[in-house]
Amino acid sequence: MELNVKNEEYWKFIKDHEQDNPAQLVLKQKQFPSLPLKELALQIAARQKAKTKLPEWYSEKVWFPPKLSLEQCSSEATAKYKANLISGSSFADLTGGFGIDTYYLSQNFAKRHYVEQQQNLCDLAENNFQELGADISVHNISSEQFLSSISDRLDWIYLDPARRGDRNQKVFLWEDCSPNLVELLPLIFEKAQNILVKAAPMQDISRAIAELESKVKSVYIIEWQGEVKELLYILNKEAVEYPEIHTVQLSDEGKPIFSFNGDKLKEEESSIKIGIPQQFLYEPSPVMMKAGLFKQLAQKFQLSKLHPNTHLFTCQEIKKDFPGRVFKIENQIPVQKKELKKYLPEMKANLASRNFPMPIAQLKKKLGLKDGGEHYLFATTMKGEEKALLICEKVK
Incomplete structure (x- = not known):
């Protein structure tokens, strides 16, 4: 140190x-x-x-690694939420790192283990756990060595595989992360009843589940401060063809503000109404976009979709608990500069593109549009494949 x-x-x-x-x-x-x-x-x-x-x-006398990348570290909000998902007698974090997840996850266990290969991180973790009053055993060994060394089965094992390749590039496949979860899984199942795995928000969920040979029991997609921050997978030995998908929006205290559950089978079997824009426009939050449970979302809130591939919804009423943004539609016009100028003489708006065949920058140039103002403009594809601009005001 x-x-x-x-x-x-x-x-x-x-x-x-x-x-x-x-x-x-x-x-x-x-x-x-x-x-x-x-x-x-x-x-x-x-x-x-x-x-x-x-x-x-x-607020405590906690020391940070000299080159700490806070982008890689869990937030306090997401770590606290994860701690509510697991509990038992014994627990180990196989990828301890800075120790944020270890500290919060371990609070529901009597026996706690932090495992980390880097000596300096182990030293810092040991000091910080003492300062925080946490009784956690620190092991300066690899995850494989730790698993091979323990004789008693653990109730839970947690790991957050490193998502950087040999050239420091971001990677998302399990086999490219360290440790390789697919290779390590048989040994982990020998030593633990349950497994919780954290993955990058950009990971393809369907592919990740397939790589784990249907050992995924449930998936949690976590949104905090308007962004999807983490994907969580709970694994067990019993094969599950369609894991339950949980979407969660968190407060700064790690409490769920909104949650929604579904699965891919229900999504495939559900129907959805495609209709023309009504009084209000609904844009799903990032966590719902990531989940892809659009039909189940539409059914829950009794919404119509503008187009099978346009992830915007509409209805005549305001749905207060909708997970996302709500807009009042003022006008629908063709994608023409001349038409737009009639309604927005200052030619200023917040432009978004949803299922539209032109990049935002190119569309702004075509329309002569400036960023800002009170209006929101959605360039999108309608039910009959026609392209349109929806001029909206945000509902507060």
Whole structure:
């Protein structure tokens, strides 16, 4: 570990300068000759990034890895939500990393294990767990070594395979991640009753399930602050052809604001009405777009779809609990600059394209449209394959 994390002088400096520009602090080494300013500045930079994402850890004497990538680390909200999905007597996190998930997931277990190959991360985790009052056993070994070393079966195993390739590129297939979940799965099932796996939001869910040979019992798609942040898979040995798909929107406290469940079989068997635009337009949230449960969503809220491949819905009433944005349709016009100018003389709107054969940038240029204003403009394809612009105002 590069810093003595127990040094109170270091902590005082961090607290005194936590709002300062880290890059400027490094230049003041002569003013603080006894302090490792470069390392302390890195801590301050990491804490500034973590203030919103990890508020509980930010408020404690927690040390961050010098080159922590907060994009890879779970947020406090998503980690707290995951902790409500699993419980039992014994638990192990095979990909401990910074320890965010380990800390929250382990709170529902009597025996807790953190497993990590990198020594510096193990040292930091051990210190941070102590500061947070968490009794978690730290193991500085590989996930394979840990699994081979334990004799008792665990109730739950969690892992978040690293999603970076040899050239630091992002990867999404299980076989390209580290550890390789497909290869490791037989050994994990020997040692655990249940498995929870975190994956990147860009992963193809259907393909991921197929690669795991139908061992997926359920899938959770997690949205926080308007973005899909995580995919979660719960696995067991019993084969399931159609896993239940849970979509969840989280508050900053990790509580579900909205949830919706379905599966691909119900989606295939469900019907949906295709109709013309009515008074209100409904745009599904990112988590519902990722799930693809459009027919089940339409049935639940009694909505029509504008086109089989246009994921926009419509009806005459406002549905208060709809997971997404709601707009009032003011006009429907052809995709023509001359027509648009009649309704938007300032030629300013927030343009979105849904099932439309022209890139946004090209369409803006064609229409002579500027970004901004109170109006929302949807370029889309209608029931009869005609292209149209829907001029809308957002319903607050």
